[in-house]
Amino acid sequence: MVFHSVPTLIQSFFPKRIWNKPDGGQKIYLTFDDGPVPGVTDYVLNELSKREMKATFFMVGANVEKSPKLAREVLFEGNGVGNHTFHHLDGWKTRLKDYLTDVELCNQILEKTLNEKPKLFRPPYGTMTGRQAKVIRETQELIMWNVLTGDYDRSLSPDQILKNTLKHINSGAIVVLHDQEKTRDIIRKVLPDLLDFLADQGYQTAIL
Numbered sequence: 001m002v003f004h005s006v007p008t009l010i011q012s013f014f015p016k017r018i019w020n021k022p023d024g025g026q027k028i029y030l031t032f033d034d035g036p037v038p039g040v041t042d043y044v045l046n047e048l049s050k051r052e053m054k055a056t057f058f059m060v061g062a063n064v065e066k067s068p069k070l071a072r073e074v075l076f077e078g079n080g081v082g083n084h085t086f087h088h089l090d091g092w093k094t095r096l097k098d099y100l101t102d103v104e105l106c107n108q109i110l111e112k113t114l115n116e117k118p119k120l121f122r123p124p125y126g127t128m129t130g131r132q133a134k135v136i137r138e139t140q141e142l143i144m145w146n147v148l149t150g151d152y153d154r155s156l157s158p159d160q161i162l163k164n165t166l167k168h169i170n171s172g173a174i175v176v177l178h179d180q181e182k183t184r185d186i187i188r189k190v191l192p193d194l195l196d197f198l199a200d201q202g203y204q205t206a207i208l
């Protein structure tokens, strides 16, 4: 089952994780997970920059290692970058020490590649234990989301993804999309319309 918006009850269980940023303005926080991936991330960058929009990219360390130039381009275009572990680990299936080591590995490759320490972290699959969260929170902000586009869900048509997303978007929303192999095609069908809609509605994109 796909939650297109995260119920506030779930959000209230984890008040120290950031689910949205309502600030009274017309801001939207677009986020892209799992890249950088050639042929996908560069497409996203181009669509964003055409409209002078920005997003935050939660990168997988192994992908940064494979495509460092693309990772730098994300930052160079004025977008935000965060840590998404080195091997895209599931926190619930990974021991504390192994998880923290993997997070640190991703921090190291990001710092080496981008010349700056990532201040943000997002757990793959949205799963992490309380102990994992507690340690990571000492140095990084934990960024969750409140709107899932479902772009990775093959049972959804581009139209359904767009409709579901637009229905749940509101000011301060943190929206999850993916720049990875599985979303290579769907992102081309959904992203231009989504970005145009946001612009038409007067939303401004911001980085986290």
Ligand SMILES: [Zn+2]
Binding pocket: 033, 034, 084, 088, 123, 124, 125
């Ligand atoms: Zn992910």
